[in-house]
């Protein structure tokens with residue numbers, strides 16, 4: 273039995289869809305020698321750690337009053353994929369880590385469906401602190417917190433960004449278009465034009481499993497943008 277099959281089932285995908293394109297994903301794993309030969313990775317790792325400490329002390333917006341832990345992000349600068357969500361939830365706020373709990377498990381399944389694991393990606397949110405009762409982020413909070421995400425992108429230097437959910441997509445693309453308008457095509461982020469693909473947030477997929485197959489198509493689109 274194919275080792276990806278359980279994850280494809282979790283993604284709501286049938287085996288007939290698991291064809292040659294997905295087999296190709298094996299080749300997109302970061303090459304370990306390439307990682308070791310990247311002289312900038314160690315320096316950027318230290319800079320990310322320093323940025324995380326800055327976020328720990330951040331009081332730029334009111335969310336610092338209600339947070340338990342700052343959720344800065346997880347991963348290393350030696351990866352090619354950056355996944356960006358909206359904001360920490362209750363479990364993330366407790367643990368200080370992004371995408372734990374059910375949404376995190378589904379994100380893991382999404383990654384595995386295209387031949388990746390969490391060690392192959394950097395994961396972050398637009399907001400580093402939890403909005404009370406998981407309310408939508410306010411525009412001012414996004415504006416205050418976005419410099420952290422932009423610096424993370426500078427330091428990770430991903431080959432492709434996957435924006436999960438409307439808030440992440442709108443924040444990264446500086447757009448007010450809906451998720452439906454933004455997904456399904458390739459965008460770019462920033463002056464260095466990092467390829468960016470918009471997809472559904474895993475928390476939405478838990479509520480609307482029918483969208484999982486569209487998410488897989490989005491991930492394949494992102495994969496096709498890797499050079």
Ligand code: SF4
Pocket residue numbers: 327330331332333334335336342399400401413416417
């Ligand atoms: S959400 Fe961002 S800007 Fe607001 S306090 Fe937390 S780290 Fe600072």
